[in-house]
Amino acid sequence: FVLNTIHCKCIVNIKRLKRESDIMRYSNLAGAEILKDYQTFAQMIKFRQTEAKKSVIIKISEISHIEHLKKFCEYYAKIVNVFPYNTIDNNRFVLMECNSNKDVEALREIAVCKADPEYAHCVTPFFLYKPRLKLYTNQNTVYKDNYGYHSNFGTPNLNKINQSLKKIQSVSNQMIFLYDTLRITELNTRLRFYTATQISYYLSQLFINLSVVPFGSSVNGFGQIGCDLDLLCKTNISSNDTAGWKKFLFMTQVVPLTDRIEQKHFLDLIGTIIKTCMPGITDVKKILEARVPIIKFRNLSTNMQCDLSSTDMTALHMSELLYLYGQLDWRVKPLVFTIRKWARSMNLTKENPGQWITNFSLTLLILFYLQTKHILPSLTSMKIFSNKSNTIDNFDWFLKWKNSVSNNDESLSKLLCEFFEYYCFFDFKTHALCLRDGITKLKRDASPLYIYNPFNPSLNVSKNVTISELLRLVGHFQRALQIMLNSTEQDTLVKLINFDSNSTINNEFNKKNKSVSISEKFIPNVTDTNNLQKIEKNIIK
Numbered sequence: 001f002v003l004n005t006i007h008c009k010c011i012v013n014i015k016r017l018k019r020e021s022d023i024m025r026y027s028n029l030a031g032a033e034i035l036k037d038y039q040t041f042a043q044m045i046k047f048r049q050t051e052a053k054k055s056v057i058i059k060i061s062e063i064s065h066i067e068h069l070k071k072f073c074e075y076y077a078k079i080v081n082v083f084p085y086n087t088i089d090n091n092r093f094v095l096m097e098c099n100s101n102k103d104v105e106a107l108r109e110i111a112v113c114k115a116d117p118e119y120a121h122c123v124t125p126f127f128l129y130k131p132r133l134k135l136y137t138n139q140n141t142v143y144k145d146n147y148g149y150h151s152n153f154g155t156p157n158l159n160k161i162n163q164s165l166k167k168i169q170s171v172s173n174q175m176i177f178l179y180d181t182l183r184i185t186e187l188n189t190r191l192r193f194y195t196a197t198q199i200s201y202y203l204s205q206l207f208i209n210l211s212v213v214p215f216g217s218s219v220n221g222f223g224q225i226g227c228d229l230d231l232l233c234k235t236n237i238s239s240n241d242t243a244g245w246k247k248f249l250f251m252t253q254v255v256p257l258t259d260r261i262e263q264k265h266f267l268d269l270i271g272t273i274i275k276t277c278m279p280g281i282t283d284v285k286k287i288l289e290a291r292v293p294i295i296k297f298r299n300l301s302t303n304m305q306c307d308l309s310s311t312d313m314t315a316l317h318m319s320e321l322l323y324l325y326g327q328l329d330w331r332v333k334p335l336v337f338t339i340r341k342w343a344r345s346m347n348l349t350k351e352n353p354g355q356w357i358t359n360f361s362l363t364l365l366i367l368f369y370l371q372t373k374h375i376l377p378s379l380t381s382m383k384i385f386s387n388k389s390n391t392i393d394n395f396d397w398f399l400k401w402k403n404s405v406s407n408n409d410e411s412l413s414k415l416l417c418e419f420f421e422y423y424c425f426f427d428f429k430t431h432a433l434c435l436r437d438g439i440t441k442l443k444r445d446a447s448p449l450y451i452y453n454p455f456n457p458s459l460n461v462s463k464n465v466t467i468s469e470l471l472r473l474v475g476h477f478q479r480a481l482q483i484m485l486n487s488t489e490q491d492t493l494v495k496l497i498n499f500d501s502n503s504t505i506n507n508e509f510n511k512k513n514k515s516v517s518i519s520e521k522f523i524p525n526v527t528d529t530n531n532l533q534k535i536e537k538n539i540i541k
């Protein structure tokens with residue numbers, strides 16, 4: 001079966017296409033997205049950055065102004081897409097994509113830019129729109145929403161999710177629904193790239209060699225609505241940088257900053273520039289003493305909570321690796337989204353980092369499990385990361401893997417159940433996960449949970465997890481497994497993501513089911529706990 005699209009020309013396995021059509025059934029945009037999904041990470045980033053550079057954000061006072069605003073802008077520029085939205089503080093904006101950079105320039109020419117506080121952040125490339133004529137004065141006029149008005153910044157309401165889940169028969173389809181409901185929307189992706197491009201734009205006015213790129217869950221395919229925007233500020237020089245004498249060259253070296261003190265100084269300065277010079281930015285906090293120094297801030301017009309760091313490129317490579325894993329098999333994303341949602345409902349993951357497992361480590365647990373099922377390849381078997389220079393080769397390799405017939409055809413529901421089972425019996429006491437080789441290995445130290453960093457085997461990604469958090473995690477794996485084994489198809493997911501110690505579902509569940517006793521030998525014992533806590537304290541010191 002040959003599929004021809006604007007994005008690519010590739011041979012697709014009919015069986016796989018059929019499964020992917022399951023996703024399409026539950027998703028408005030999925031058809032387009034699946035085709036786009038065949039882009040490499042670099043192609044996707046480039047595509048989104050170009051799109052962001054061709055976009056402007058316009059503040060409007062009334063939603064009913066959109067139609068008029070579009071007509072007004074079309075007089076000066078060619079408009080391709082219009083996305084109205086409101087932020088949580090109830091400000092109304094429109095993200096407008098133009099046909100080219102020239103169109104953006106034309107709109108910037110006509111932008112309102114005053115020193116009035118009301119217009120405080122109305123400088124390019126963001127501006128405010130107020131029609132001179134009051135066009136829609138009639139209060140009874142019902143605005144016809146042709147564009148779909150978005151306020152998709154909050155996490156979807158759990159009650160609504162539950163009601164919808166109850167209407168879907170199979171657990172596998174419920175998981176696809178959950179993925180479709182929770183993942184970042186098209187508008188949200190655009191706003192993330194717009195935010196990064198906007199900061200890059202301002203910094204580039206001062207320095208010739210600074211740029212800002214998004215990484216983490218905003219770009220790796222596993223981002224949920226409302227997740228933070230991780231930004232990486234990097235130093236680089238391209239051959240086009242000619243305006244050198246007018247601007248500063250940040251640092252003399254172009255290599256990423258590896259020294260922590262240098263990183264702190266660098267971020268300290270960037271943080272001050274963001275706070276004092278950039279419009280539309282608020283709540284700037286410099287967290288420079290953390291293991292990874294960051295600047296936290298909120299962008300008012302895009303409503304993004306940002307974490308800007310200057311870590312080396314590993315974090316970006318990690319995002320690329322996760323992105324690729326998410327593309328290799330259609331089941332990866334629905335499985336990851338379901339388990340992440342479950343973990344959040346159980347309070348196993350939290351909004352702030354701490355002694356508990358992070359979404360990132362949890363995702364690695366899932367990806368490793370899928371490696372053991374031969375659904376995903378190990379890192380070493382992917383030539384792609386040993387030779388990062390040639391993207392065309394990467395793309396060929398990717399298509400070859402994607403079209404190779406996998407022996408594993410298990411349903412999402414079965415994979416979910418077996419995931420819980422796998423980690424119920426995992427020997428956390430002595431063994432570590434190694435995604436690089438796709439096998440378990442001995443731990444290198446006494447950390448309760450040990451996941452080798454795929455790009456730096458001397459580091460443990462989940463070093464922060466304490467023994468009590470690991471025990472809690474395993475306890476919840478056991479409970480989840482019980483729920484899956486004891487519930488009807490229709491009830492399973494609702495029970496899983498609503499499990500809370502006071503709920504009726506939980507009490508009924510406890511009455512009916514005896515606790516699964518998993519052999520103690522797999523989990524570090526209490527004596528170890530004391531030792532481990534001592535070791536952890538020493539490490540922190």
Ligand code: CTP
Nearest residue numbers: 216217227228230314315318319358359360461
């Ligand atoms: N990262 C890493 N090593 C770690 C932690 C994080 O390389 N020990 C990188 C990963 O690329 C990760 C990114 O930093 O995706 C951002 O980390 P974090 O915000 O903790 O995770 P996200 O994947 O963005 O998930 P979330 O939605 O919870 O923010």
Ligand code: MG
Nearest residue numbers: 216217228230
């Ligand atoms: Mg993140």
